[in-house]
Amino acid sequence: MLGSGILNGLLVTAKNFVGSYYDPRRMVTVEYPEQKTALPENYRNFPFLISESATDPMGTLRCVACQICEKECPPQCIIIEKSKDKKPDATGKLQLYPAVFGIDTSVCMSCQICVEVCPFDAIKMDQVFEVAATDRFQDLFLSREQLAKPNSYFHQIHPTDAAEVDGRLSAERKAAEEKAKAAAAAKAAAAAAKPAGAPPPVSSPAAAVKPPGPAPSTPGAPAA
């Protein structure tokens, strides 16, 4: 009958009205400053710098001041100054570090390109959104000290990404270590073999290049 749909609709909203007082699960909103909903893992805005240690953030920045992000940043909101000296990084290798690293968040558009171009996994996207400030020039320009956050924080906000990055970094370090070890072993072996008067290993790749069957008369041996 005409009008029955309206009555059904009124019933639905009446149920909402009564239910909203008794059933907290019905509520679609939260009281924001006091209560917060969990952000989705893929939520991102302004970038931050990863440091290995929470106690000494400035000493353990992953950033090596290569300035790729500075050059790639479309709105050019990143400012980097290289250091004059070198400091050992997490693996003990001597590296440059950023003496100044600033991001102007009033310009940043949260595009994530700096994160994608960084070869050192040193810059990642943050999840802060309460960024209101009283001074639009000073307070929105974030310095190195404000940007540095420990790796454990990265694990907190982007667990999947962080696990992937950590796995890759540790694998790389392991490979580098093994390579160094192998190189050291080879060096040691070479050092041990040299006094014995062994033929130089240069000839062996030349032998591999030789096609099978009757060899052409041209000798390719001194290719090295």
Add this chain to the structure above:
Amino acid sequence: MIAAGPDSFLERAPLALRDWAVQLLPVPLQWLAHHVITIVAVLAVFGLFFAFTTIAERKLLARLQNRLGPNRTGLPWIKGLRLFGLSQPFADAVKAITKEDIVPAAADKILHFLAPVIVVGFSLMTFAVLPFGRQYLPVDLDAALLYFFAAGAATELAIFMAGWSSRNKYSLLAAMRALAQLISYELPLILSVVPVVLVTSTLSTKAIVIAQGTWSFGLLPHWFIFTPWGFAGFIIFLIAALAESNRSPFDLPEAESELVAGHLTEYSGFKYALFFMAEYFGLTALSGLGVTLFLGGWQAPCAFLQFIPSYAWFMMKLIGMIVFFIWVRGTLLRLRIDQLTRLSWQFLVPLALLNLGNAAFWVLTAQWAGPLQLVRWIVSAAIIVVPFILMGRSLTAGFAPRTYRYAP
């Protein structure tokens, strides 16, 4: 009983206060003071009523949609006090008054200024003839209903003034649409009221309320809503009142999500707030008229409940009507302009005309008694229900139920 009957202390107290205040003044000024006090009382009561209607509307709508609604505004000088957000309307008022008043350079300045004044003025004038209580009728006119609709229809002029004086195409077009809607629904609104006039044979709101002031066995009130023609008339009145006061589902003139506020496009700050206020005053006045005509006005629902003052009954019924309007707003979807006019001209107007015949039948059969009384009720109900079902079927034929090809 301490406070029983029509002459109880509570019933008389506001009048006694007014008379006391009036006699303090010299005799030549007394008539003026008498009227000024009445006007100020109506303005104060319904101004506050408007303020709390807005917060009630926001809170109720929120609950109807499983939200919380505004619950933070407390008092400015006490931190942490929230009062459930009840002071929100006053914060809104401060905001509206302090906002910049922008008048377009090309606008007709005088009409642009006059439109919000007139719309509030005329919607307040309608309160003059509403009987708020047994002795609380600001102006006792013989042609009160005529006056009510004349003043109410004048607000349509103000809407067109607003649209035209803004010198803005959208405002003008929206004002014309608003006029089309308001004039379309003026007809069913008035036709739904005429049966009451026919049965009571008076246009005076006071006499109409008194005509509903009896009970069967002291329990069943003889309000007009409890007769077949009264019930049908009340439903038509409700729908037409919704459209007349530009409320959802008939809020096309300023459909917030689709248009740029229609004829209010070029209004800001306090002038916008005045239009908003006028809309609520219009809604309150129409609800008050609905209460007066169909819900027994200030009469108590049962004879033994008469110890509660008559104005309290009126306000309770008025609040009930407003809550129902808010409930409807939280439930129904906005109509299209063609659906809107179709509903009026093809459905409500024929039904209202039939209902007029129904009321005539009711008046002619007033002497029927005994088993004939039952026949009278059945015939009267059939006169309105059968056409309702038949028209509903023919009008919705081919429309429902809607099937969705690509949705489950």
